[in-house]
Amino acid sequence: MSQLALVIDLNVCVGCHACVTSCKEWNTSGPAGFMTDENPYDKDPTGTFFNRVQTYEIGEFPNTETMHFPKSCLHCEDPPCVPVCPTGASYKRKEDGIVLVDYDKCIGCRYCSWACPYGAREIDEEQKVMKKCTLCVDRIYDESLPETERKPACVLACPTSARLFGDVHDPESDISVTIREEGGYQLMPEWGTQPANHYLPRRKTHMHIHEDELQRADNPLNKEQRGPSAPVEEPTLDDSTSW
Amino acid sequence: MHPAFSVIFLTTLIGVGQGMFLALFTGQSYSAVELLPTQNSADFYATGGMIALLFLIGGLIASFFHLGRPERAWRAATQWRTSWLSREVIVLPIMMGLVFIYSLMHWFEWDTILFTAKTGARLQVTLVIGVLGMLATFALFICTAMIYACLKFLQEWHSPLTVINYILLGTASGFTLATAFANVSAPDLMSFYAIWSMIIIAAGLITRMASLFRNSRIKAKSTIQTAIGVRHTKIEQKAMGFMGGSVNTRDFFHHATARFLKAMKWIFLLLTFVVPFILLWSGMNSQSTGTLLAAFVVQYVGLIAERWFFFAQANHPQNLYYQTI
Numbered sequence: 024m025s026q027l028a029l030v031i032d033l034n035v036c037v038g039c040h041a042c043v044t045s046c047k048e049w050n051t052s053g054p055a056g057f058m059t060d061e062n063p064y065d066k067d068p069t070g071t072f073f074n075r076v077q078t079y080e081i082g083e084f085p086n087t088e089t090m091h092f093p094k095s096c097l098h099c100e101d102p103p104c105v106p107v108c109p110t111g112a113s114y115k116r117k118e119d120g121i122v123l124v125d126y127d128k129c130i131g132c133r134y135c136s137w138a139c140p141y142g143a144r145e146i147d148e149e150q151k152v153m154k155k156c157t158l159c160v161d162r163i164y165d166e167s168l169p170e171t172e173r174k175p176a177c178v179l180a181c182p183t184s185a186r187l188f189g190d191v192h193d194p195e196s197d198i199s200v201t202i203r204e205e206g207g208y209q210l211m212p213e214w215g216t217q218p219a220n221h222y223l224p225r226r227k228t229h230m231h232i233h234e235d236e237l238q239r240a241d242n243p244l245n246k247e248q249r250g251p252s253a254p255v256e257e258p259t260l261d262d263s264t265s266w
Numbered sequence: 267m268h269p270a271f272s273v274i275f276l277t278t279l280i281g282v283g284q285g286m287f288l289a290l291f292t293g294q295s296y297s298a299v300e301l302l303p304t305q306n307s308a309d310f311y312a313t314g315g316m317i318a319l320l321f322l323i324g325g326l327i328a329s330f331f332h333l334g335r336p337e338r339a340w341r342a343a344t345q346w347r348t349s350w351l352s353r354e355v356i357v358l359p360i361m362m363g364l365v366f367i368y369s370l371m372h373w374f375e376w377d378t379i380l381f382t383a384k385t386g387a388r389l390q391v392t393l394v395i396g397v398l399g400m401l402a403t404f405a406l407f408i409c410t411a412m413i414y415a416c417l418k419f420l421q422e423w424h425s426p427l428t429v430i431n432y433i434l435l436g437t438a439s440g441f442t443l444a445t446a447f448a449n450v451s452a453p454d455l456m457s458f459y460a461i462w463s464m465i466i467i468a469a470g471l472i473t474r475m476a477s478l479f480r481n482s483r484i485k486a487k488s489t490i491q492t493a494i495g496v497r498h499t500k501i502e503q504k505a506m507g508f509m510g511g512s513v514n515t516r517d518f519f520h521h522a523t524a525r526f527l528k529a530m531k532w533i534f535l536l537l538t539f540v541v542p543f544i545l546l547w548s549g550m551n552s553q554s555t556g557t558l559l560a561a562f563v564v565q566y567v568g569l570i571a572e573r574w575f576f577f578a579q580a581n582h583p584q585n586l587y588y589q590t591i
Contacts, residue, residue, distance in 0.1 A: 040507075043507070062510075067510055067511065068510035069510045069511050069512055070510075070512070071512075071513075072508070072512070075506070075507035075508065076507050077503065077505060077506050077507045077587060078503070078504045078505040078507075079490075079494060079496070079501055079502065079503050079504060080501070080502045080503075080504050081496055081498045081500070081501050082498060082500055083500050089504070090494070090496065092494050094507075094587060103417075103418075103419075105348075106345075106348035106349060107348070107349050107350070107351065107416070107417075108345060108349060109341075109342035109343075109344070109345050109349045109351040109352035109355060110338070110341035110342050110344060110345060110352075111341070111344050111345050112341075128338070128341055129334075129335065129338075130333050130334065130335045130336070130338045130339055130341060130342055131333055131334020131335045132332060132333055132334070132342070132351065133332075133334075133517065134349075134351050134413070136513065136517065137267070137417060137420070137582070138417055139584065140419040140488065140582075140583040140584060141583075141584060141587070142514045142518070142582075142584030142585075142587050142588065145512060145513045145514065146334065146513050146517075148513075150334075151334025151335050152334060152335065208495045209495075210492070210493060210494070210495055211488050211492050211493060211583065212492065213487045213488060213492055214418065214419050214487075214488075222494075222495055224495070224496075225496075
């Protein structure tokens, strides 16, 4: 069974919120209906989003580092939100591991949002049903789109390619290799939810230039530019022998 | 967590109804083995059962205010295999039905004696219904409490004490109501109920204090470090990604000051346990219905405060992601 997931490279994310707006745009225009915004241009605007980009400061001034942290549903392998649902509206798809809400069955009791330690579920205050990231399930299988566009809207929008999409159960998939080789990790591992989405840690990329590299000792150019050797007094071997 | 008043009223009202039914059933069991004088079926058991049923219906109505889509509520009975909420949705009407049948049979005095022991103890049909009702009542207490206790990352709730407290506090309020009711319609049983109420209140105080003690020493398993996966001792959130608030900022935090929270703790400890205990004691001695009813009313107000505090105290790990605008 495959498990589709996102891998988010925190080293690359610049916190531009393009994934947030692209997600909102795609999903508010989707077949599942709009995503409510209340007072969008007034005091106290509020609304439903599937994806948020947060910002954290790590360390103490002046030695700080800013980390932008996109957070959406992690599509846990053992999702705590699914078994608590009294109606069966929340479910995890067997074929690709996407955790979804059936908006026609949801009674809006909010219990699943209590059961999610990541705060990934947001109720739609107007439609009164629970909403969450669908991994753009209405897009990734759409054969009318070119194959390169059959990816979640957030992945396509990311200008720095900080978001990767694929199957984490396939050990040879790009994202599995990335997780393996770049130290991909899960959020809140203490609860055993086994999130499918992984994050790649921030890495310091320093450029080390050694003095040798500035002035190469064995630069062949130096050899070529060496002038002819000075004339000598004594006869050379060439003068006394003839071949 | 943000204390939702629909859930506060649901849990406290059905608690009273359940406790009231348990009190009636206890009284009938005692009189069946001739430890207490037999009561008039219609006046005491049938009327008492109807009072219990009114509280249960009140709780059911309150629960609908919690739903976004109440017209689909019937669907909530489908996932009983995995969801405690679904189990509660099934057990609540069963329990209400049994209380209704119990009251109805007492009202019409359909009380065939199935079996009489040599000692004079009698097994009536209503007692059999009562046993089923009692089992359903305890099942309902367990379902209601497990809705909260099964959420392992809400560490304040994830404890057997949650279940014990729901059982004891619900039963205590029902027994207190039964004491006031008995003073009117079955004065022989009043002191029996008053003493049991005081015993259950004392037991409830001990277990609730135990849970307060436990919760005050909880070490949160989730930290900002595990939440974002960065191993640094000093991490501070600078932005949650939006400025206007969302469900995440509204539903998971009580938005009260620490002082208010602390005040609520003392208020509920006084109103749920101490004051009703004293009022029950003085009402038992003076046989004053007014005092006994005051004990119930004060305790119910105390239970609303208790439930508010129960929700407010639970610290959801998702709040780690929503610390600053």
